[in-house]
Amino acid sequence: MTAAGRPWSGAGPEGPGTGDPQAEAGPGVVAGLLGGARPEDVRVVEDQAPRMLTWRYERERPQLVTLTSKAVSAQWNAETDVDWSTPVDPEAMVVAMGDAALPPVYRVAAQLPGSPLAGWGEREFRRLAVELLTARLSQFLHGEQGAMLVAAKLVETVPWIDAKYYAATQAMDEARHTEVFARYLQEKLGQAYPMTPFLEAQITDLLADGRWDIAYLGMQIVIESLALAAFGELRRTVQEPLMASLLRYIMADEARHVAFGILSLAELYGGLSAKELRERQEFLLEATLHSRARATTPEVWERLGIEVADVLPCLREATERTGLSPAAQFRRAFFAKLVPNVAKLGLLDANDGWLRERWAEAGLLDQVEELDTATAWLAEQGTGQRVGQ
Numbered sequence: 001m002t003a004a005g006r007p008w009s010g011a012g013p014e015g016p017g018t019g020d021p022q023a024e025a026g027p028g029v030v031a032g033l034l035g036g037a038r039p040e041d042v043r044v045v046e047d048q049a050p051r052m053l054t055w056r057y058e059r060e061r062p063q064l065v066t067l068t069s070k071a072v073s074a075q076w077n078a079e080t081d082v083d084w085s086t087p088v089d090p091e092a093m094v095v096a097m098g099d100a101a102l103p104p105v106y107r108v109a110a111q112l113p114g115s116p117l118a119g120w121g122e123r124e125f126r127r128l129a130v131e132l133l134t135a136r137l138s139q140f141l142h143g144e145q146g147a148m149l150v151a152a153k154l155v156e157t158v159p160w161i162d163a164k165y166y167a168a169t170q171a172m173d174e175a176r177h178t179e180v181f182a183r184y185l186q187e188k189l190g191q192a193y194p195m196t197p198f199l200e201a202q203i204t205d206l207l208a209d210g211r212w213d214i215a216y217l218g219m220q221i222v223i224e225s226l227a228l229a230a231f232g233e234l235r236r237t238v239q240e241p242l243m244a245s246l247l248r249y250i251m252a253d254e255a256r257h258v259a260f261g262i263l264s265l266a267e268l269y270g271g272l273s274a275k276e277l278r279e280r281q282e283f284l285l286e287a288t289l290h291s292r293a294r295a296t297t298p299e300v301w302e303r304l305g306i307e308v309a310d311v312l313p314c315l316r317e318a319t320e321r322t323g324l325s326p327a328a329q330f331r332r333a334f335f336a337k338l339v340p341n342v343a344k345l346g347l348l349d350a351n352d353g354w355l356r357e358r359w360a361e362a363g364l365l366d367q368v369e370e371l372d373t374a375t376a377w378l379a380e381q382g383t384g385q386r387v388g389q
């Protein structure tokens, strides 16, 4: 694919570029260092975090030793372990997924008076479903690349050798995940969408933050729990064999990543002051309550020739009428995973349950899973260990 045809070289949240390479790539970037990439092909993030070399090579964290050893032996090859010759018919794929590919709210929106979707038939709805799936997988792709960069940052910034070793395996995992989503989109589904401004801001903030544990908390706990919920939802509903096999491989890696975050941060947070814990609680509230990670990608409508400003009010009204909000359903699945993980870190109940209270007010504590991801992972491995041992 030529650079000009690369679909995800989006203009970023600031809108279309100015034509000035240095201004577009970011401060401090010499155009000569772009290595032939166009300025709009890259996004520069200045990292504020100090790097740490360590001279303490002793293996002191047995659970991270187990995790790293498992990660090394569970590596798979995106070229040779996946059957890329499997033919994929995107329309048949979304039809088989039913409501999971096209939530009923879109059909309700088409019935509303003055709806820009009025008169749509099955062909148009199928096309919309394919675009929605493409948009979803595009965000997975960009999120995986973000995860790769954060894992690399952890290698540099975390003080413990056991965590550096593990994070290095994770950078490899995330590279593979990025590679397979890019290839699936390119070869099987169609043009990818740009990263949503919300996801881009969330990830660039983590990459820039000077506190290494915030990069951990934001990526390994919040975004990885979100990814587990999102991949889980897709895996339950997709029948297309190639995507199903990719998700099986990826999810086995992701559960390990969340476990890594919990095992590392539980140790650090045990030693923080109430004030420092409160700062982390506030970060979590900000990163979750205001989450718009599932907001519709407006470019989907542009591709279908529909004015975004016309269709959004219809979708809002259809959501209100039916009470069927795909975003709300997903948020429940996300919190079901996230809450036990945050509780394991002590952040749900620190400072007299400050965060528990806020999340409860928002009705997000109703259906949470029993086990945090690290305990579940250790149990699955049959280690007989518990987090913190």
Ligand SMILES: [Fe+2]
Binding pocket: 144, 147, 173, 174, 177, 254
């Ligand atoms: Fe990943």
Ligand SMILES: [Fe+2]
Binding pocket: 147, 174, 224, 253, 254, 257
């Ligand atoms: Fe991950």
